[in-house]
Amino acid sequence: MGKVLEKTKIRLAGIKMTIIQTLKKYKYPYLFILPFFLLFSVFQLFPMLWTVVISFSKWKGIGKPKSVGLDNYKLLFKDYMFWDAISNTLIYWVTGVIFILLLSIIIAAFLNYNRLKGRSFFKTVTFLPNVCAAIAMGIIFSMLFDENVGLVNEFLGLFGIESIGWLTSTKMSKIPVIILNIWRNTPWFTVIVLSGLLNIPREYYEAATVDGANVFQQFFRITLPSLYNILFFCFITLTVDSWKIFNEPFILKGPGTSNVSLFQYMYDTGFNLFKMGYASAIGCMLTFILLIVSLIQFRIMRKQDNI
Amino acid sequence: MTKKKLFSALVYIILGIIVFFCLCPIIWMCIISLKGPNESISGFNSLWISNPTLQNFKNVFNIIPVGTNLYNSFFTTILGTITTLFFCSLAGFAFAKYDFPGKRFLFYFVIATMLIPPEVGAVPLFIIMRKVRLINSLWSLIIPRIATAVGIFYMRQYIVDVPTEIMEASRIDGCGDFAIYSKIIVPIIKPALASWAALTIIARWNDFFWPLLYLRSTPKYTLMVSISLLPVSDGLSTPWPVIMAGTTFAIIPIIVVYLILQRFQKAGLSTGAVKG
Numbered sequence: 161m162g163k164v165l166e167k168t169k170i171r172l173a174g175i176k177m178t179i180i181q182t183l184k185k186y187k188y189p190y191l192f193i194l195p196f197f198l199l200f201s202v203f204q205l206f207p208m209l210w211t212v213v214i215s216f217s218k219w220k221g222i223g224k225p226k227s228v229g230l231d232n233y234k235l236l237f238k239d240y241m242f243w244d245a246i247s248n249t250l251i252y253w254v255t256g257v258i259f260i261l262l263l264s265i266i267i268a269a270f271l272n273y274n275r276l277k278g279r280s281f282f283k284t285v286t287f288l289p290n291v292c293a294a295i296a297m298g299i300i301f302s303m304l305f306d307e308n309v310g311l312v313n314e315f316l317g318l319f320g321i322e323s324i325g326w327l328t329s330t331k332m333s334k335i336p337v338i339i340l341n342i343w344r345n346t347p348w349f350t351v352i353v354l355s356g357l358l359n360i361p362r363e364y365y366e367a368a369t370v371d372g373a374n375v376f377q378q379f380f381r382i383t384l385p386s387l388y389n390i391l392f393f394c395f396i397t398l399t400v401d402s403w404k405i406f407n408e409p410f411i412l413k414g415p416g417t418s419n420v421s422l423f424q425y426m427y428d429t430g431f432n433l434f435k436m437g438y439a440s441a442i443g444c445m446l447t448f449i450l451l452i453v454s455l456i457q458f459r460i461m462r463k464q465d466n467i
Numbered sequence: 468m469t470k471k472k473l474f475s476a477l478v479y480i481i482l483g484i485i486v487f488f489c490l491c492p493i494i495w496m497c498i499i500s501l502k503g504p505n506e507s508i509s510g511f512n513s514l515w516i517s518n519p520t521l522q523n524f525k526n527v528f529n530i531i532p533v534g535t536n537l538y539n540s541f542f543t544t545i546l547g548t549i550t551t552l553f554f555c556s557l558a559g560f561a562f563a564k565y566d567f568p569g570k571r572f573l574f575y576f577v578i579a580t581m582l583i584p585p586e587v588g589a590v591p592l593f594i595i596m597r598k599v600r601l602i603n604s605l606w607s608l609i610i611p612r613i614a615t616a617v618g619i620f621y622m623r624q625y626i627v628d629v630p631t632e633i634m635e636a637s638r639i640d641g642c643g644d645f646a647i648y649s650k651i652i653v654p655i656i657k658p659a660l661a662s663w664a665a666l667t668i669i670a671r672w673n674d675f676f677w678p679l680l681y682l683r684s685t686p687k688y689t690l691m692v693s694i695s696l697l698p699v700s701d702g703l704s705t706p707w708p709v710i711m712a713g714t715t716f717a718i719i720p721i722i723v724v725y726l727i728l729q730r731f732q733k734a735g736l737s738t739g740a741v742k743g
Contacts, residue, residue, distance in 0.1 A: 182568055188644035192561035193573065195554045196614035200580060203611040207588025207595065214590060221594070267485060273478050284729055285486050291725045292493065293673035295691050296714035300496050303707055311495070314510030343488070375474075396582075404584045407675050411695060423586060430590050431680065443587045454582045 208447065215440035225437065232441035242442065244417040245425040248409070251334060252341060252421060253402035259342045260398060261391065264349035269379065271350070272357045283354075290347040297340060298411030302327060305336045305412075333414025340408050345401070349394050356390035357383065392461065399453055403446065422446055493718065500524070500711040508707050523712035530709065531693040532686060533716060540690040543608045543678075544671040551667050552660055554614040559622025560648050564634060574623070580616045589680060596681055607681040608674065608689075618663060625659035626652060665728040672721045690717050 183190060215232055219225035236242050271282055289297075305312050305326035313323040326332050360383065368378050406427070409419040420428070423446065430439030499508055501519040506512075527533055561567075562574050585592070592611075593602070601607035629652065637651050653660070678689045685693070694717050697710045 186565070186567035189561040189565035189567045189570075192565075192648075193558045193619075196558050196577065196616070196619060197573075199611060199614055200616075202595070203592065204580065204583075204585045204588065207585070207591040208583065210591035210594075211588050270478055270482050270485075273475075275475055276478065276482075282482055282486065284726070286489055288493065288722065288725075289489050291669050291721055292718050293675070293691055293694075293721070295673070295675050295695050296717040297492065299694065299697065299710060299714050300492050303499075303705075303711070304492065304495070306705075309509035309513070309707070311510065311513060317510075343492075347489075400582060400584060404586050406586075410675075427589065427676075427680075431593070436590050440590045443590060447583055447587045450583055450587075 211440045211443045211447075214437055215444045217437045219436040220434045221436045228437065232438050235438065236441055236445065241417050241420070241425065245420050245422045248334065248418070248420060249403060249405065249422040252338065252405050252409075253399065255338045256341055256345065256402045257395065257398050259338075260346050260349055261394060263342065263346045264353045264394070265384075265387070265391075267346065267350045268353040268357055269383065271354055286350060287347045289344050292344065294340070294344055294407035295411055297344060298408060301336050301340050302412055327412060327414055330415055330418045333412075333418045337408045337412045337414075337419055340412065341402075341405065344408075345398075349398070352394055353387065353390060356387050360386045392457075396454075396457055399457075400450065403450055403453075493722075496711050496714055496718070499708055500715045502708045504708075523708045524715070526706075526709045527713045527716065530697065531713065533690070533693075533713075535686050536688050536690040536693045537716065539605055539682075539687065540672060543605050543674075543689060544668055547609045547612060547671045548664055548667045550609060550613045551615060551618055552664055555618030555663070556622045556626070556653070556656065556660065557648060558614055558619045559624075559626050560652055562619065562623045563626035564629070564631065564652075577616045577619055581620075585611070586676065593680060602681055603683050603687050604681075605687070608671075608677055618667070621663055622656070622659065625656055629655050661728060665725060668724060668728070669721060672724075 214225065216227060216229060217225035218228045218231075267286060270276075271279065271286070276282070304310050307313060307323055307325040307328060310326070312326070317323065324332055326336055364382050364386075365378055368382060373381065404423050405421045406423050409421045409424055413419055417425075422442065426439050426442040426446065429435045429442065495513070498516055499513055500523050501521070502508060502513075502516055502523070503518045503520045504522070506517060562570065562577075596602050596607050601610070633651055633655075634647055637647055642650065673691065674689070675691045675695065678692045679695070682688050682692060694713050697713050698705065
């Protein structure tokens with residue numbers, strides 16, 4: 161017995177030695193990456209785990225949290241505002257992914273047109289929407305879409321369409337948010353798609369031209385398949401960004417809960433109603449949704465066996 | 468030949484339309500912010516100005532403390548960008564040019580952290596910030612994002628392409644590890660630093676959620692939070708020209724900064740971004 165203990169002790173000491181030696185030998189790289197891991201633990205990992213703990217309690221943010229078990233989650237499933245927020249966010253996600261990816265491919269393809277003059281001007285200007293703050297643009301959009309003074313209604317009036325209360329009707333209120341989201345985020349993905357387009361060897365197109373393929377055939381047979389990885393990357397980023405959408409619906413408020421995103425609902429419950437436990441439960445659901453989406457994405461990625 | 472010309476013309480027309488949609492809301496905002504008190508702002512009337520005035524810009528100062536808020540925005544943006552550039556490039560350098568046990572795992576770990584945004588932990592983050600007394604302090608916006616996963620990823624992608632021989636040569640000359648970073652790597656990766664700086668400056672200037680969460684009094688607000696509290700409501704009584712002057716303060720400086728930095732990052736944005 162004693163011998164075994166002795167041996168384990170020696171082995172442990174050995175492991176300790178090797179750890180210290182490794183740390184010493186690779187002192188600099190570890191030191192260089194240390195800030196990230198420290199900050200990540202304090203400001204991301206720890207809060208995430210703590211969110212789970214708080215979600216099982218009732219808490220106003222001060223005093224002692226009262227443990228309530230699964231009550232928050234049970235309430236959540238019966239809460240129609242929560243389901244509204246989920247379906248709103250789902251709409252923002254789907255419309256965002258479809259339109260932003262489509263538009264960024266089209267715009268990038270035009271910017272990549274080989275006889276284009278003034279390319280840097282077009283590149284700079286088409287990136288500008290992404291530079292502008294969502295909050296400031298949201299305010300501008302709320303005037304553009306204003307029922308009485310807005311330019312959009314006036315323009316539609318030219319075609320005999322009666323003025324629409326964009327932000328006052330439940331049916332229409334999401335449209336300004338969706339348009340703002342697309343307007344502001346497309347340029348970012350255009351840049352990424354464009355960088356992908358530049359990596360496609362010119363010879364592919366030359367060979368295709370020799371074979372008599374027209375522009376559209378070239379686009380669908382060469383361009384799109386070559387962009388697969390890049391588009392996949394865009395899809396993942398867009399998904400994470402869409403599920404945490406906050407600024408656009410915050411500033412372009414619709415009637416009732418018609419525009420509220422999931423993340424905005426979490427903020428409201430936590431910091432306006434001070435239901436920290438309930439807000440944490442929403443946070444956990446958000447994490448859960450993102451984890452599932454990521455898992456599915458990695459499944460597909462592994463199946464395709466690239467990236 | 469004519470077919471080609473026709474196609475070219477089509478490309479320019481479509482790009483023209485896209486440019487129009489990109490610029491239209493920004494220019495429209497500028498026009499309205501310059502309108503005098505007696506001019507009509509509704510519908511198509513908003514497109515012309517007969518007597519431009521800067522009065523609206525003065526009036527914004529009466530509603531919100533623009534000066535203080537601008538200072539707060541500048542402070543967090545500049546300090547946040549400098550610290551992030553330094554720590555992200557340092558970590559990116561370690562991941563790109565060193566071999567150390569657990570490197571692969573740690574790097575994938577860094578990438579994986581991007582999948583769950585830190586915003587989901589907003590409730591405990593607020594409590595933590597209160598504990599360390601950083602609520603209402605501008606440092607609360609800077610410290611948590613000193614080193615970000617995206618930044619490290621971006622920097623690593625760029626530094627990988629720096630030839631290792633230069634590093635080894637200087638090591639033989641007696642350069643320390645940090646000296647190699649500051650004297651060899653930093654000068655080479657300047658374009659990447661410039662383009663990451665541009666992206667970080669834009670993101671920090673436009674940041675809204677974190678300042679809204681952490682800053683709890685008007686003199687401490689960044690410009691974005693102040694702007695969001697301008698009195699916008701549906702109706703004719705909204706003082707639109709004044710509000711548009713406020714949003715101009717939020718948008719025009721960052722566009723100017725972007726256009727200046729644009730010159731530095733010619734090579735940047737696309738090179739480091741994504742390699743499939």
